[in-house]
Amino acid sequence: MPDVLGIISAVIGTSGLLGNFVVCVVIWRIPHMHTVTNACLFNQAVADFFGSLIFMLVFNIPTLEVLPKGAWGWLYCYLWESESVMWMFLFTSAMSLVLVTLERYLAIVYPFKYRSLFARRWVPAVGIAATWLVGISMGLCIFALIDFSERDNKCKVALPTPTGHRLNNLVQASNVVTFFIPAWTMLFAYIHMAVVLKRGARQTEPVSVRTVVMTHIRSDRARSPESSSGEHIPETQGDSLLRARRNVIKALVLVCLAYFICWLPNTVMLAAHIPGLPYSIATVLAATNSCLNPVIYTIKYSSFRKGLKLLICGKTSTTVHNDHE
DSSP: OHHHHHHHHHHHHHHHHHHHHHHHHHHHHHHGGOOOOHHHHHHHHHHHHHHHHHHHHHHSSSOOOOOOOOOHHIIIIIIIITTHHHHHHHHHHHHHHHHHHHHHHHHHHHHHHHHHTSSSSSHHHHHHHHHHHHHHHHHHHHGEEEETTTTTTEEEOOOOOOHHHHHHHHHHHHHHIIHHHHHHHHHHHHHHHHHHHHHHHHHHHTTOOHHHHHHHHHHHHHHTTTTTTTOOOOOOOOHHHHHHHHHHHHHHHHHHHHHHHHHHHHHHHHHHHOOOOHHHHHHHHHHHHHHHHHHHHHOHHHHHHHHHHHHHHHHOOOOOOOOOO
């Protein structure tokens, strides 16, 4: 009987590798993609790329029955058999999603503070470094679940039980840091951004060129309905800015929704101490999140679609209208 989880993980891992590689190349090669937002997305794609690779290998390479002796056995147990390295990358991806959410939140809700803050080139770099610091730190917490016997040269990885208070508290704290805090942060941020964008749509350029043109067109229609049926109302700079920001937010909201759906089962399994096949399925679902993001960008993120078209056409040096992101 074929290893169903192995086959599924191979498909998911390969999709994640290819999709995130394309995201990295598009952002790296296309000039109009060189924005702070896309730098955060590039960081997430790098984490997803390596997370997909290790996930595919972990689920398809059999674990060793006899571990190497000495330091190699310790490294194999703690870094590979425990899946801690895979989780480091997946946690870093989750933290990157929080980072890009906060970056967009500052840009839309506090635009003046955003400009002064992100005018310093080191600020995005510090944010990106923080995602890796948190992701790696949470991955290292898995070491507490490992029992490596040097005498027997055996590696045992076990989920905490309800009676194991110390390990149980550690896992619950991990759930809070890697799921609940990001979930509530993103929920609050996107609700607030939606309110601000809706308010901005009402207030942008109340007596603008667009208003004058619309009035002129209405008067023309009153005089000559036949000649004005195909009139096109030009888009102002304010309208273009709002449209571009909404486009980015819609794409990121879908990315966050995919994160909630994919990570919730794993969080529940850990909190409820459910091992075995259900936990393995939840792990596969969490890793699936890494291959969904490139699909969402391709479908919903217009700036990425433009960049992908330019890359396919070989016009990597062409200057394209920046969507004010």
